[in-house]
Amino acid sequence: MYEPATTEAFAEERLDLGHLKQHLGYFVRRLQITIFKDFIRELAPMRLRPAQYSVLLLIEANPGSSQAAIGRALGIERARLARLLHDLEERLWVERRSDSSDGRSHALFLSREGVKALARSKKLAARHEAYMTELLGGECRTALLQLLRTAGNRLNSPA
Amino acid sequence: MYEPATTEAFAEERLDLGHLKQHLGYFVRRLQITIFKDFIRELAPMRLRPAQYSVLLLIEANPGSSQAAIGRALGIERARLARLLHDLEERLWVERRSDSSDGRSHALFLSREGVKALARSKKLAARHEAYMTELLGGECRTALLQLLRTAGNRLNSPA
DNA sequence: TATTGTTATACTCTATAACTATA
DNA sequence: TATAGTTATAGAGTATAACAATA
Numbered sequence: 001m002y003e004p005a006t007t008e009a010f011a012e013e014r015l016d017l018g019h020l021k022q023h024l025g026y027f028v029r030r031l032q033i034t035i036f037k038d039f040i041r042e043l044a045p046m047r048l049r050p051a052q053y054s055v056l057l058l059i060e061a062n063p064g065s066s067q068a069a070i071g072r073a074l075g076i077e078r079a080r081l082a083r084l085l086h087d088l089e090e091r092l093w094v095e096r097r098s099d100s101s102d103g104r105s106h107a108l109f110l111s112r113e114g115v116k117a118l119a120r121s122k123k124l125a126a127r128h129e130a131y132m133t134e135l136l137g138g139e140c141r142t143a144l145l146q147l148l149r150t151a152g153n154r155l156n157s158p159a
Numbered sequence: 160m161y162e163p164a165t166t167e168a169f170a171e172e173r174l175d176l177g178h179l180k181q182h183l184g185y186f187v188r189r190l191q192i193t194i195f196k197d198f199i200r201e202l203a204p205m206r207l208r209p210a211q212y213s214v215l216l217l218i219e220a221n222p223g224s225s226q227a228a229i230g231r232a233l234g235i236e237r238a239r240l241a242r243l244l245h246d247l248e249e250r251l252w253v254e255r256r257s258d259s260s261d262g263r264s265h266a267l268f269l270s271r272e273g274v275k276a277l278a279r280s281k282k283l284a285a286r287h288e289a290y291m292t293e294l295l296g297g298e299c300r301t302a303l304l305q306l307l308r309t310a311g312n313r314l315n316s317p318a
Numbered sequence: 319t320a321t322t323g324t325t326a327t328a329c330t331c332t333a334t335a336a337c338t339a340t341a
Numbered sequence: 342t343a344t345a346g347t348t349a350t351a352g353a354g355t356a357t358a359a360c361a362a363t364a
Contacts, residue, residue, distance in 0.1 A: 024300060210354080261321095
């Protein structure tokens, strides 16, 4: 009657997610963890975490921005951003210059080294994206990206 | 020429996300944070975090499961799950009984109080889902849920 | 040897509060 | 008074390693 085999198979069987299957947050969280783990693994040679990478990209796209503006755009608390930038400044990748028009603000720029480091990081990030695309399938990834942008717009526009 | 107004508007303008717009992980992370914040806010009366809630749901759907099985299903490290369950056991919501067939395992069950607490929590979680649906739009939410489940299956099936 | 569960440690991220200096 | 930036602290989540008990 294959009882032993059946028992073993049962032991390996996936558990029922139950009511969790109805929760968007559960699937979003699992996907986010998977993506970040792979990103962190791929970017490990640059010792760059996702938040640090996102800050570099925003400074690149918006040179001279204040810490407050970067923090608002990325949803990073100013206290945390201050320490994060301190680290990037120590690596000589980011420069904080005092803003002439507002003595409280720092204007942020990438240094030459920062530009080079970001270029290397982008190549690793592209490998990460390629691997995720391979796992998810190109159509699935594209559809997800589209939907998530829409969701982001709807969640942030009223604010 | 409206120069002052233009300057003010520019100061309030959203920054360019730059290359970040190409990264699935960025949008997934932002959505996950938004959803979890609302969940935590709504479930605050139960002092229940997302991970704790997911564990309760899995025990409900799979009574008698071991900690190892629950941890594998949810991707929670056994070390963390041990402390998480210790807390739920202290509240008298979860019971850990020794498994007769395997002396190493604990079989997990909801207590009567646990069942009641979970029922109350589900009502709050439903309010959270309703609010998120309101923000995202029902069609967007349904499409997202569908896509995220597909993504989850593709990411977990090879493992 | 491998697995289950526990304890402990360290690091990241998040959330506050308190403080300064500027506006 | 409000904002920009800094520092400090505490809590949650994650990743390890080490250990005892059991398989």
